[in-house]
Amino acid sequence: AQRVTQPEKLLSVFKGAPVELKCNYSYSGSPELFWYVQYSRQRLQLLLRHISRESIKGFTADLNKGETSFHLKKPFAQEEDSAMYYCALSWTGFQKLVFGTGTRLLVSP
Amino acid sequence: NAGVTQTPKFQVLKTGQSMTLQCAQDMNHEYMSWYRQDPGMGLRLIHYSVGAGITDQGEVPNGYNVSRSTTEDFPLRLLSAAPSQTSVYFCASTVRGTGGYTFGSGTRLTVV
Numbered sequence: 049a050q051r052v053t054q055p056e057k058l059l060s061v062f063k064g065a066p067v068e069l070k071c072n073y074s075y076s077g078s079p080e081l082f083w084y085v086q087y088s089r090q091r092l093q094l095l096l097r098h099i100s101r102e103s104i105k106g107f108t109a110d111l112n113k114g115e116t117s118f119h120l121k122k123p124f125a126q127e128e129d130s131a132m133y134y135c136a137l138s139w140t141g142f143q144k145l146v147f148g149t150g151t152r153l154l155v156s157p
Numbered sequence: 158n159a160g161v162t163q164t165p166k167f168q169v170l171k172t173g174q175s176m177t178l179q180c181a182q183d184m185n186h187e188y189m190s191w192y193r194q195d196p197g198m199g200l201r202l203i204h205y206s207v208g209a210g211i212t213d214q215g216e217v218p219n220g221y222n223v224s225r226s227t228t229e230d231f232p233l234r235l236l237s238a239a240p241s242q243t244s245v246y247f248c249a250s251t252v253r254g255t256g257g258y259t260f261g262s263g264t265r266l267t268v269v
Contacts (some may be wrong), residue, residue, distance in 0.1 A: 057197070069175065071200035080256055092200075092247065092260040099256075105180035135198060143188060143207050145249075 050075045052137050052150035062156050069120040069151050071109075071135030079137055080113055082119040082145070086132040095120075095133070105129070115146050125155045158185050161264040163261035164247050170238040170268045178233040178264050180248030187253040190215070191223065193244040194263075202248065206231055207253070238268045 051074040061067055073079055083095040096104045098111040098118060110119045120137060135148040158186040176178040182189065190205040192215075202215030204230045206225040220242060231250075235242060245265050 055198075059264045082256065091262045092249075094259075109219055138256045141255060142251065144202060145190065145256070145258055146202070146216075147192075147200040149197060153222060 051145045052135050052146055052148035054133075054135055054151050056124065056151045057149070058152045058154065059133070060154045060156065063127055064124050067120075067125045067129070067153065067155075069133050069153065071118045071120065071148060073135075073137045075117050075137060075139060077139055079111075079139060080142065081109070081116075082136040082138070083107070083109055083120050084134045084136055084147075086134070088131070092134070098153075107148055116133075117120045125153075127155045127157060129153060130155045160184065161248055161250055161259050161261035162259045163246075163264050165264060166262065168264060168266050170235070170266065172240060173235070174238050175236050176190070176238065178246055178248075178266070179193075180233065180261060181229050181231065181250045181266075182231075182248075182250040182257065184250065185228060186250035186259070187228070188258075189225065189248065189250045191231070191233045192240075192249065193196060193217065194206075194247060195244050198269060203233065205223045216237070235266075238266075242266065243268045263269070 053072045061157045085095045138148045161182045175200040178258045192200040204223040206212045248261040
């Protein structure tokens with residue numbers, strides 16, 4: 049079965065520190081991975097997807113098929129990065145999106 | 158474009174009552190989904206649709222019904238509300254073949 053694991057419920061860092069939000073997935077085929085973000089009192093929004101290999105708001109994520117991981121990274125955290133981050137998995141056709149349990153990132157001044 | 162619109166934003170139901178959560182999108186998206194968000198459990202897929210007249214079950218479909226008579230609308234029906242259905246419900250849609258879902262603002266449902 050398809051599964052996404054985000055092992056950290058909360059990640060707390062200071063402004064300017066590097067950030068890595070972990071995501072591991074379970075899927076035997078060719079996965080499509082996404083990161084979504086939910087800022088306080090806002091709706092979920094797509095942050096980035098691995099197929100586009102883009103960097104959004106300084107965040108990047110690399111798909112490692114050997115380790116079945118798609119960790120989200122940012123070299124220097126900002127206070128406005130504080131939010132809930134969800135890793136999500138889809139596959140051919142994108143008919144369904146399976147989410148992890150989410151990691152709350154708290155960036156302190 | 159309004160994007161994905163969900164109504165109502167808040168609702169309190171008594172156990173056993175029924176209601177329909179509305180979801181509409183004006184982006185001509187083929188795919189639509191309903192999720193529930195619970196603390197510590199992330200978002201779980203309830204039902205999804207890949208086009209008008211086509212629906213299927215997700216991870217947690219029990220207690221919920223859906224239909225998709227038009228491309229724009231995808232209502233979620235609770236037939237007999239239970240306290241376990243207290244949650245925040247999100248509707249989402251996407252263009253076929255892209256995977257980048259657009260989410261609504263959510264409906265916070267409390268069943269007492």
